[in-house]
Each structure stands twice: as C-alpha cells, then as structure tokens.
Amino acid sequence: MTALTPVLPDAPQGGTPSKGSTTAARKSPRFSNGKRGLEPWLYLAPAFIVLIALLGYPIFQLINVSLYDYRQAQVSGKAPLNFVGLENYQKLFADPQFWTVLGNTVVFATACVVFTLLVGSSLAVLATRLRPWVRSMLFVVSLGAWATPAVTGSAVWLFLFEPTLGLVNKTLVAIGLTQFEGYSWTYDKWSAFGLVASEVVWCSFPFVLVTVYAGIQAIPTEVIEAARIDGASMPRIARSIMLPMLRPIVIVVTIQSIIWNFKIFSQIYIMTNGGGIAGQNLVLNVYGYQQAFAASLYGLGSALGVIMTALLMVITLVYLRILKRTGEAL
Amino acid sequence: MTAVDVSSVSRSATAADAPQKLRKQGKRRFGADAAAIVIALIVAFPLFWMVLSALKPKTALDAGDAAPYTLEPSLDSFGRVLGVNNFGQYFLNSVIVALVVVVLSTVLAFLAAVALTRYNFKMRTKLLIIILVSQMVPVEALTIPLFFLLRNAGEAIPLVGLNQLGSLVLVHVGFSIPFAIWMLRGFVAAVPLEVEEAARLDGASSFRFVRSILFPLVAPGVVACSVFSFISTWNDFLFAKTFIISAQENQTLPMALLTFFKPDQNDWGAIMAGSVIMTIPVLIFFVSVQRKLVSGLAGAVKG
Numbered sequence: 001m002t003a004l005t006p007v008l009p010d011a012p013q014g015g016t017p018s019k020g021s022t023t024a025a026r027k028s029p030r031f032s033n034g035k036r037g038l039e040p041w042l043y044l045a046p047a048f049i050v051l052i053a054l055l056g057y058p059i060f061q062l063i064n065v066s067l068y069d070y071r072q073a074q075v076s077g078k079a080p081l082n083f084v085g086l087e088n089y090q091k092l093f094a095d096p097q098f099w100t101v102l103g104n105t106v107v108f109a110t111a112c113v114v115f116t117l118l119v120g121s122s123l124a125v126l127a128t129r130l131r132p133w134v135r136s137m138l139f140v141v142s143l144g145a146w147a148t149p150a151v152t153g154s155a156v157w158l159f160l161f162e163p164t165l166g167l168v169n170k171t172l173v174a175i176g177l178t179q180f181e182g183y184s185w186t187y188d189k190w191s192a193f194g195l196v197a198s199e200v201v202w203c204s205f206p207f208v209l210v211t212v213y214a215g216i217q218a219i220p221t222e223v224i225e226a227a228r229i230d231g232a233s234m235p236r237i238a239r240s241i242m243l244p245m246l247r248p249i250v251i252v253v254t255i256q257s258i259i260w261n262f263k264i265f266s267q268i269y270i271m272t273n274g275g276g277i278a279g280q281n282l283v284l285n286v287y288g289y290q291q292a293f294a295a296s297l298y299g300l301g302s303a304l305g306v307i308m309t310a311l312l313m314v315i316t317l318v319y320l321r322i323l324k325r326t327g328e329a330l
Numbered sequence: 331m332t333a334v335d336v337s338s339v340s341r342s343a344t345a346a347d348a349p350q351k352l353r354k355q356g357k358r359r360f361g362a363d364a365a366a367i368v369i370a371l372i373v374a375f376p377l378f379w380m381v382l383s384a385l386k387p388k389t390a391l392d393a394g395d396a397a398p399y400t401l402e403p404s405l406d407s408f409g410r411v412l413g414v415n416n417f418g419q420y421f422l423n424s425v426i427v428a429l430v431v432v433v434l435s436t437v438l439a440f441l442a443a444v445a446l447t448r449y450n451f452k453m454r455t456k457l458l459i460i461i462l463v464s465q466m467v468p469v470e471a472l473t474i475p476l477f478f479l480l481r482n483a484g485e486a487i488p489l490v491g492l493n494q495l496g497s498l499v500l501v502h503v504g505f506s507i508p509f510a511i512w513m514l515r516g517f518v519a520a521v522p523l524e525v526e527e528a529a530r531l532d533g534a535s536s537f538r539f540v541r542s543i544l545f546p547l548v549a550p551g552v553v554a555c556s557v558f559s560f561i562s563t564w565n566d567f568l569f570a571k572t573f574i575i576s577a578q579e580n581q582t583l584p585m586a587l588l589t590f591f592k593p594d595q596n597d598w599g600a601i602m603a604g605s606v607i608m609t610i611p612v613l614i615f616f617v618s619v620q621r622k623l624v625s626g627l628a629g630a631v632k633g
Contacts, residue, residue, distance in 0.1 A: 040445035047442035054504025061475035141374040147612040149565040151584040152605035156380045170396040305471020312466040
C-alpha cells in the first residue's frame, strides 16, 4: 500500500502508549482537552458492532466448537452434541502429522518472511540511488506484482514451472540440463514449497519496498545534512541515523509480514492442489480447512484454527519483547 | 506513472539524491541502475508471460511454444473464458461485492479511526491492541464458525445467508475493517489539532468537523485503504468456495478461473486469459488511486 507512505513514520506512535517515540513532525499535543465522554464511542460503535458480530463472535464460536466432537452428523442434527473438552487438542498433539504440518508451517513461513524482508528492503535502499525513470520503472513493475491476485499469480507461476510445457524446464533443458526434461517441481516436498515461496515473495516484497522506501524518504534532509557537516561518514549516517529512524517502519513491516505469511492459504491450496501429494505441503491453515470441510471434522479443524491464532500471537509477542529488550518498543 | 512519485511530492529529496552525491557516485549509480533494470525485468516477467500466453493460439501453447513473442496473436483464449456459462455474471458479482465492501468498510473504519486517534479515553490503547490481535486470527479458520453463523443468519435475513452475495459482503467488511482502521489512524492523526480547534472556534460541531473538514483532508488515506479492502475482497476464493455452495449464479470470479484447472489437461490459454481479465481491474484501481493520492497528499501534508 503506497498509501502508507506519508504516514507510516508516525503510524506506530499511536499503536501503544506512545512513550519514547518522539517524532519531529508532531509539534502539537495529540488530543484536545475537551471533555467529550461519549463522543468517541459513537464513532466507534458502527465498526465495533460489525467486528463483534463478524470477528468476535466467530472467534468465540471457533474456541467453542474446538471443544466439541463436531462432525457432519452433529451439523445436520442427527447425533447429539458431545462436549469433549480438550480431546481434539490431545488428538492433534498425539498425531505425528500435526507436528510435521506445524514444522512445515514454521519453516515455510519463516523463509517467506525473511526473503520478503530482505528483497524488499534491499530494493528500497537501491531505489534511493536510482535515476528517477529507473526508479519509476521498478516501482510500477512492483505494483504490478503486488496487484496480482493470489489466484492468478499462482496460476502464472504454475504455468511457468509446468513439467512439460513450462518455460523454466524448456529453458533448463535447452541449456543442456536434460534432467529437467519433464521434471515436476511440485512432486518433491521442498521444491514444491520453494516454488510456492518464490511466488509469495514475488507478490509480497513490493509492500516492504514501498513502505521502507517511504520511510527513507521521510527522514528529514536536515538531519542528514547536519550529521554530514559534523563529519559523519555515509555508513555511519546509515547506521546511527537512518536505521534508528526506520525502526518503527521495520517493526510494522515485519509484524505484517509475519501475520500474512503464517496465514498463507491460497497459494498453497492452488499451487500444490490442496496440500501436495499425500499432504506433504500442508501448512496449518490449509490443514485446518481440509480437516473441517473435506473430512467434516469441524471440531478438529477449529482446534487447529485456535492453535494457529495462538501461535501467531506468541510469535508477535516474542518479537515485541525482543525489541523492547534491545531498545525502544513500537 | 504518477503512482511512484508519491514520496517525492510529499517530501524533499533524500541525501542520496543531493547533487554533490550524484557526481561522486556517477559510476556506482550506473551499476545500480543496471541492476534495478534487470530486477524490474525479472519481476515483470510473470506478468508479461501471462499476457503473452493469453494471446498465443491454443495450438502453440499445447505444443509448448517457448518463444517470448507470438506472430499470430489470437483472442481465442479470451473467447473460451468469456464463453463459460455465466462468466459475465461472475465478473459482475465480483465487482458488486468488492465495491460494496470498499464503501462500507472504509466509512466504518474511518469513523473508528477518528475515535481512536482524536480522542483520549480509557479503553483507547486496549482497543488498539484488540484490533491488532484480531488481524492475527486466520481468516480461513473462521470459515467454520462463519459458515454456521451465516447459515443461521440466512434463516432470519435471507439476503446475508449462504449462497447469497450478501454473505460475502458481510464477511469481507468484517475482515477489512481492522487493517483499515490501523492504516487510517496515521492519516487522521496527521491533521493538526489547530485545524480542529479553529473549526470549533468557528462554531462547527464535532460531527460537522469530522464530516466537512477531517474527511476531505484524509481522503487520500481513505482511498488508499480502500485499495486494500478491494484487493483482499477481489482475490478471495475461499469464502466464495465455502459459502456459495449451490447457487452458481452467485459465484465470483476466482472460482470461475479455477474451473479451468483440470487434473489431466489444464487449458493454460484460458487460465492465462482469465488471469488477465481478473488482474486488470485491480491494476486499474491501483493506478487510478495512486493519482488521487499524489494530489491529495500534497494538499494534506501542507495543510
């Protein structure tokens, strides 16, 4: 979202009680001091009514269903509803497939996050040194990749890597690597994950590129000028001024990437045809969906959803904690 | 494309762009430019290949034609896609759902963002954290409770029940709002307090200020956040797949595209043509929004 551009530098400020983050841009106090008790709630009400109905209640129901033995028979009312407590969770924890899927998810999502951030931010730094028309070209192309819907992006990448007709194999064979004749990229577990991951990085690095670039642009020229006049070298400026000032943006971008990449669904579902051969490419999200809607084990699927949410919250909390220890929080 | 120049309009140039630096780094800059061009070509390639394959005749595709051009472009693939039953209907459905979601979710998110940035009240921080956390819940996991919720809701209000476009609208509004609030906060906070005080001195009520002054000022942000809701709604195939079970006439575009995936023989020409058709509206939206953004931002930042 290029839209974030002008705002992100101070966006994190409001996120938590904005201690410590003193942005030069904001001179006036944040709030007027009028006493207006109910007013904010009136503005909040419509959004929160929707959120409670469509997020709050379903989340509660998700937890609820995960505690029941809830299958097709219960849905249609042919069998009584059995409260089974944590049995669904116990079943999952005892199932080796669950641990494999969990491992897959962590490895796959971490790879996606790391590569997205690396590619995005190195291109952002690169973009500051480009001629304007080259920069425009890079941004337009990235916007194109960003705008591509997950379904179509997956389709195109699948086509490029098609075993017999795909351009990639054709090219590899043409340059003499004949072992790629008819090679299936989705047959092997990790090459399939790699293929999906490259599509994910392709369509998600632009978010990082645009936001980090905007962050670099938002650093006031005077600050850097002043540092230069004081005799600071360029690397020194980058390390001691630009990095700390970019920190809030990097935090936001990282958290968003973690949230998005751990939740990848469409790409895996489409590119590996619902989770790969014998489910080798399942990630938690797809696994939960399959358990619920393909196997009609709604209770088990819900338990997986709860685990997934908890996992994301833990990861984000740990990340924020580490940040706090190393310096300012968001 | 104006799109790209957002930041240069809103801000002065970086140190790296300062003229002295240009001269010093002339050679390195050339290297950087060359690298960037290569990268841009790689990034653009899948999109290029998508358009090209959509235009290649079916025979060439089936023969595995790997040429990066085509001498006999044909619209056959587009014809096959458009010839699918109800394709126009699917397209229209997608457009309707996306537009309604965009309007509803931005208005709601804007009002909420006003409350969360321009007022200081006890629960403020807690609410913000709740909003952040609510983004972490995997949307896909909620398909299970939402499925039951909509099934029951449909009995009371048929418009939002299963198999109805209303169900998709509802669900997407719900999922778009948290991120939209999160994004709009920054824009709303950026309008100086003095503006608000001046409006109040002139006798404007709080709602009047929000509607006639704040909203126009943050319009660029509002538009930007609408892109996000638009994209996530437009791209969704899971809810469409799960909630639209029997009423095929209410199906959306991504599902139509998936009908061309066949286990034995994919019709790649049609898939690529469908992909082009599906990508174009998003691109148009992106580009048009970018324009507004630039002009809007220049004003908002100065104001």
